[in-house]
Amino acid sequence: MIKPDAVANGHAGAILDRIIKGGYKIVAMKYTTLSADIAGKFYEIHKERPFYGELVNFMSSGPIVAAILEKDNAVEDFRTFIGATDPSKADAGTIRADFAKSIDANAIHGSDSNENANIEGNFFFSQFERF
Numbered sequence: 359m360i361k362p363d364a365v366a367n368g369h370a371g372a373i374l375d376r377i378i379k380g381g382y383k384i385v386a387m388k389y390t391t392l393s394a395d396i397a398g399k400f401y402e403i404h405k406e407r408p409f410y411g412e413l414v415n416f417m418s419s420g421p422i423v424a425a426i427l428e429k430d431n432a433v434e435d436f437r438t439f440i441g442a443t444d445p446s447k448a449d450a451g452t453i454r455a456d457f458a459k460s461i462d463a464n465a466i467h468g469s470d471s472n473e474n475a476n477i478e479g480n481f482f483f484s485q486f487e488r489f
């Protein structure tokens with residue numbers, strides 16, 4: 359998911375270009391805005407964390423781009439590709455190092471396991487919305 363900060367700053371196109379050139383195939387994609395209720399459900403796993411309220415507010419503050427990507431070892435490789443959650447700790451050349459501003463406004467989300475990739479893909483897309 360390309361987050362509201364990156365969309366608002368006009369970086370969605372550049373980020374998608376990197377993703378495609380990085381060898382990820384886009385299987386499904388949509389441009390949409392999350393209500394606080396939907397953002398809260400998406401991040402339910404973090405419900406007990408102190409940053410949950412701010413995360414939900416931020417994720418519902420403007421449009422996002424959601425996508426399902428396909429590649430060998432996609433989940434693990436994508437997490438390396440986007441860089442650390444905190445952009446000040448992200449490796450040079452990663453998406454978060456180049457486009458993120460803070461740990462909240464960190465430009466992009468990647469699923470952290472194959473299991474969560476399935477759950478998150480199903481959260482956004484029906485079987486008829488996948489190539």
Ligand code: CMP
Pocket residue numbers: 404409413443461462463464466467468
């Ligand atoms: P994301 O990969 O979307 O998963 C949960 C998000 O919570 C994370 O990126 C960050 O943007 C946000 N967040 C805010 N504070 C923290 C924190 N202390 N640790 C982890 N994630 C945080």
